[in-house]
Amino acid sequence: MRVEIDQDKCCGAGSCVLSAPEVFDQRESDGIVVLLEEEPGDELRDAVEEAAERCPAAAITVLEQ
Amino acid sequence: MTAVRRIVVVGASAAGLGTAEALRRRGYDGELVLVGAEAHLPYDRPPLSKQVLAGAWEPERVQLRTDEKLADLRLDLRLATRATGVSGRQVLLDGGDRLDFDGLVIATGVVPRTLPGVEGVGGVHVLRTLDDALSLRVELLAGPRLVVVGAGLIGCEVAATARKLGLDVTLVDPLPVPMSRQIGPELGELVANMHGENGVHLRFGVGVASVRSEAGRVTGVVLTDGTEVAADAMLVGIGSTAVTDWLEGSGIPVDSTGVLCDARCSAAPGVYAVGDVASWEHPVLGRIRLEHRTNATEQAMSVAVNLLGAQQEYRPLPYFWSDQYDTKLQMFGWPLPGDDLEVVEGTPADGSFIATYRRGGELTGVLGWNSVRGLRPFRQELMKAMAG
Numbered sequence: 001m002r003v004e005i006d007q008d009k010c011c012g013a014g015s016c017v018l019s020a021p022e023v024f025d026q027r028e029s030d031g032i033v034v035l036l037e038e039e040p041g042d043e044l045r046d047a048v049e050e051a052a053e054r055c056p057a058a059a060i061t062v063l064e065q
Numbered sequence: 066m067t068a069v070r071r072i073v074v075v076g077a078s079a080a081g082l083g084t085a086e087a088l089r090r091r092g093y094d095g096e097l098v099l100v101g102a103e104a105h106l107p108y109d110r111p112p113l114s115k116q117v118l119a120g121a122w123e124p125e126r127v128q129l130r131t132d133e134k135l136a137d138l139r140l141d142l143r144l145a146t147r148a149t150g151v152s153g154r155q156v157l158l159d160g161g162d163r164l165d166f167d168g169l170v171i172a173t174g175v176v177p178r179t180l181p182g183v184e185g186v187g188g189v190h191v192l193r194t195l196d197d198a199l200s201l202r203v204e205l206l207a208g209p210r211l212v213v214v215g216a217g218l219i220g221c222e223v224a225a226t227a228r229k230l231g232l233d234v235t236l237v238d239p240l241p242v243p244m245s246r247q248i249g250p251e252l253g254e255l256v257a258n259m260h261g262e263n264g265v266h267l268r269f270g271v272g273v274a275s276v277r278s279e280a281g282r283v284t285g286v287v288l289t290d291g292t293e294v295a296a297d298a299m300l301v302g303i304g305s306t307a308v309t310d311w312l313e314g315s316g317i318p319v320d321s322t323g324v325l326c327d328a329r330c331s332a333a334p335g336v337y338a339v340g341d342v343a344s345w346e347h348p349v350l351g352r353i354r355l356e357h358r359t360n361a362t363e364q365a366m367s368v369a370v371n372l373l374g375a376q377q378e379y380r381p382l383p384y385f386w387s388d389q390y391d392t393k394l395q396m397f398g399w400p401l402p403g404d405d406l407e408v409v410e411g412t413p414a415d416g417s418f419i420a421t422y423r424r425g426g427e428l429t430g431v432l433g434w435n436s437v438r439g440l441r442p443f444r445q446e447l448m449k450a451m452a453g
Contacts, residue, residue: 009126011111011386012393012437013359014444030393031437053086053366056079056358058109058129 001045002063005035009059016060019051020044024060033059069167070095072372073156075148076172077101079109079358080340082129083365084170084372089138091373097140098164100156102173104145105195106135111358113198114222115388119229120202124195148173151315154335168372171312171324171338172365175305175356180214180273187282188298192219193305201300205230209297212286214273216243218387220302221256224265225389234265235294237286239272247385248396248432251406252420255413255434256389263390268294305356307342320344323354328378330368337368348380349451350399357385382444382451395437397444398422398430410439419443 003023012031016024022044025034040048052060072088074081077099085099101107108127116122135142143158150157156164177191188209190201201223205211211227213220216238224236236243242253243260261267268288276299277285285295307323317332318325323344326332330345338345340361344354360381367379387394400422411418411434419439422430428450431443 009112011358011388012395013384013386014437014441015359026438028438030435031395049090053083053090054359054362056362057111061131 001042001048002039002065003035003037003048004061004063005033006057006059006061007032009057011057011059013056015054015056016051019054020047023048024051039065068095069093069372071098071164071166072096072168072170073098073100073164073166074170074172075100075156076170076174076340076342077103077107077142077144078172078174078340078361079107079129080174080342080361080365081170081172082107083362084172084339084369085138085140086130087366087369088372091369093369093373095167097138098143098166099140100143100146100148100158102145102147103194103196106132106144108195109358110193113195114192114219115226117195117198118192118202118205118223118226124199127195147311149311151312151317151336167335169336170368170372171317171332171336171342172340173308173311174341175307177301177305178303179301180276180303183276183283183299183301185281186276186278188296189276189283190298190300192223192300192302201298204298205232207297208232210295211235211298211300212237212294212296213300213302214238214286215302215304216240216256216269217302217304218244218247218385220300221260221389222387223300223302224260225263228260228263228265229390235268235296236260236265237268237271237273237288237294239270239289241270243269244387248394249400249402249404249406249422252432252434256394259390259392266294268292305341307344307354309342322352328380329371329376330364330379331371335372337372339364339368345379348378349453350383353383353399355381355383357383359384380451380453382448392416392435393433393437395433395440396430397440398428398447400424400430404429411436 147159183189210233245253272289309319324338326345404422417435
């Protein structure tokens, strides 16, 4: 799985960090999403899909390889 | 539970689409109908008062999911279609179709309230839909003197966007400070200052007595103190009403707040409400209805699992954010008037701080003003309180 983020859409709610802290973080200044892991392992699939689903700005896309 | 073969979701915005998506993700394989009153594919509303109104985004950018992702959901998508009623286990549509359902999800949202006597007056706008945003944008491009009535989230965000476009903006509200319902009077004062510093004319503590028009177009607003503000355009942001009229006579309980649900977001057997329209019994906060973007998605996930047979109570931590000028406000929790406010990190003078709200010593809310990561421990504490 490959993860794409759209920092321009991100509203800094931080929902993704709650769902998948191994994959997402937030910038200190404005809370905008930072991708820690572009190709997370399968064990993180549920967490990453939940993060994408919860994102209130639809800023996370999960792509299959 | 008997097998669910057809679920009808009425309302194709974040909450409705979110429910459909959550159902598929949890393995629901039956028929899934998504009915939307608007002609647009499901789109996101928070950018409407900001990026879309400012012209920074093309309207297409607000679409919530790509065409491919939507196709993956295998929806029977009925756009530009209104549900007109529910009779037994059938939803009635305005084209005359009747849809049998095993599960019904009510996600019809809210409509903005407006001022009496402005119907049909040119230049008077509300902001809820993409079409509303685009028509207000066209209006703003002509460089009008804009009067914003109502200093809640929508009013404040539109005022900020319009100022950034260089317009002459007056913000009117009967309360003494903006956003006091959302963040309390003390921090509302800071929001007032921010708009003042950015050149907005502030008229707080006065209401609208009447709207003047000539040749069918707005020309000014008469305030309750007798003064008049000239206006070429007006945005009315004075709250909203849940869209429940179509449920009249259906037996599904509604009142003036919305669709009345239990703690599992169920209004009747097999019938759920989600998003702005749902008034449910929050196990910790009591009966509540949240017009918050994150609530639409989280409640959708809860409703989806309950439709599929779970008995999950929905007990979220309320959250909203607002972007005005270069300031990001984020609020977790549900503080009430009279809660004790304390700035615990940074200072308002620095333009970056965190403030907590407490009642009897218990944390009830936390607000970040251009301060994001420092909110996390408070958010965790509030989430624990919501978990009960």
